Amino acid sequence: MYGAGDVRIETVPDAHLIESTDALVVVTRASICGSDLWPYNQMEPGETGQRMGHEFIGVVEAVGDDVRTVKPGDVVVAPFAWSDGTCVFCQAGLQTSCLHGGFWARDGIDGGQGEAVRVPQADGTLVVLPVGEDDALMPSLLTLSDVMGTGHHAALAAKVGAGKTVAVVGDGAVGLCGVIAARRLGSERIIILGRHPDRIALAKDFGATDVVSERGGEAVERVRELTDGFGAHSVLECVGHGQSTITALSVVRPGGAVGRVGLPQQEAIPTTLTTFFDNVTIGGGPAPARAYIEELLPDVLDGRIEPGRVFDRVGSLDEVPDGYRAMNERESIKFLVKF
């Protein structure tokens, strides 16, 4: 990406092993993330482009001398942050704060929207998938790299559980995965706040029981009407806008929790004293997707959850620029790159 709206497919030097803890992965599936649309809309034009992509599955081509858990030929999924798997934060299940980790497509690290990636800290980062590289489950498995783990993280941060009413703010891929996660964690009442018919239909398939298509104050009113006037126990903020955060904080009931996973577009949380007086908990952040893969993988393999349905468009690497455009214009929920 060279600036807002300017996505180019270019030939770059081949990825190759550098550290003894690296793996070289030939990408077989990748995707565009809703968070990629922030720079797609706002990035200053520049001479030096920015690699893109942080969601990918691939086949290991080579590994460094110190890599133990993956070998050439393995089909692997990479979470959106790479991590050593051994530091104090990785051991606590917070791999996004790994002391020796980082994120794709920055600081000289390859992006996932490319043919091959040097994966640092391969043992800590990659998870071997027990399927072939063209398995029919690939779309759902690919969501384990980010959006499904992120929806799950939002649900955990919002303290979703049986008997609780959940509100999901945002009907993008993360919001939709948030619905899956809320249902999976036992919620029977899931309100989705969104307005795109195709997404709403999918949300209902995933377990949403109520739809609020109003915005702002009207949406808040509507959620309160649906919840005896109190608001939802658990609110998943899956957008990151100031307005969506205000909405999330306004539809949570006293004693409830808001799980934030939408990348915030402002520094401060737009709270009021009501958040304090109502004893509302605010949690969340970038999901430690790596921590959740083991938990979510069996459900994907068994078909109990089908997060891959968020991909409503598939294309080749050459079609990625149009994928950005389509997602940005809400023509597509999420674009899958098939190599």
Add this chain to the structure above:
Amino acid sequence: MYGAGDVRIETVPDAHLIESTDALVVVTRASICGSDLWPYNQMEPGETGQRMGHEFIGVVEAVGDDVRTVKPGDVVVAPFAWSDGTCVFCQAGLQTSCLHGGFWARDGIDGGQGEAVRVPQADGTLVVLPVGEDDALMPSLLTLSDVMGTGHHAALAAKVGAGKTVAVVGDGAVGLCGVIAARRLGSERIIILGRHPDRIALAKDFGATDVVSERGGEAVERVRELTDGFGAHSVLECVGHGQSTITALSVVRPGGAVGRVGLPQQEAIPTTLTTFFDNVTIGGGPAPARAYIEELLPDVLDGRIEPGRVFDRVGSLDEVPDGYRAMNERESIKFLVKF
């Protein structure tokens, strides 16, 4: 209180039963709260005074026809919010959000810094104490009305537990009770941020293992030095100032939690994106002190905790104005009114 610095003892009409769910309580002990110092510093002068006080113990003198759990002669403690004990929020243990409850010394309800109080929703509000009205444990029992429950609430919101390092921001009565709560909940490493020698000494007695007397950025540096550079797992914000909140959010480690119980002196929480990227949880609010009395009472009765030691001055009702002054000038930690 008629305005900042203007506290007067006045004769008012006798408190009496109004509703059938009321109890009339003759106050035997009351106290001044740190939160009473906010109006003591900021209240606009006015013709009509404001009743004060929300922490008291007393003897029941009369009860309405529908009161079942307390009777004349009972020694009772009142939490700082009154509540019906039956609504959905009371049943969830969040009595500060009671649908039919409220707070003392406002909306026509008596304040605790007075000789008698009409207690609405007596069954939900009051807890009978199994001691005489002049028991030596009175100071500690009185803290169950607010500061000990509030410290406990901060510790729960900050997810204190065994093996976790705790930082307590503020060395007032609530911060000191936060130290007690953190120790009681299993923390072995408790850092208190404060600078008053008498309070620090008490904090150490209560279980604080480290003292940080610096302020602002230097305090943050010092806490990080004490915690391998990462910060504390659990941070108790027991002040409510913008600066203390910034400090609290700056000394929490990734994946940690900040429990806020200091009455916020500003609408928004002064967060930055670091709070999000570090997956910091922010919780807390007014403590449902009523919910915690049953849990904390046995420890007070057994002498396992001694929160009453935060009272370093005792006086009569006539001495309350000077008690405000003394607490405001940090001459006293907390003032106990003995009737």
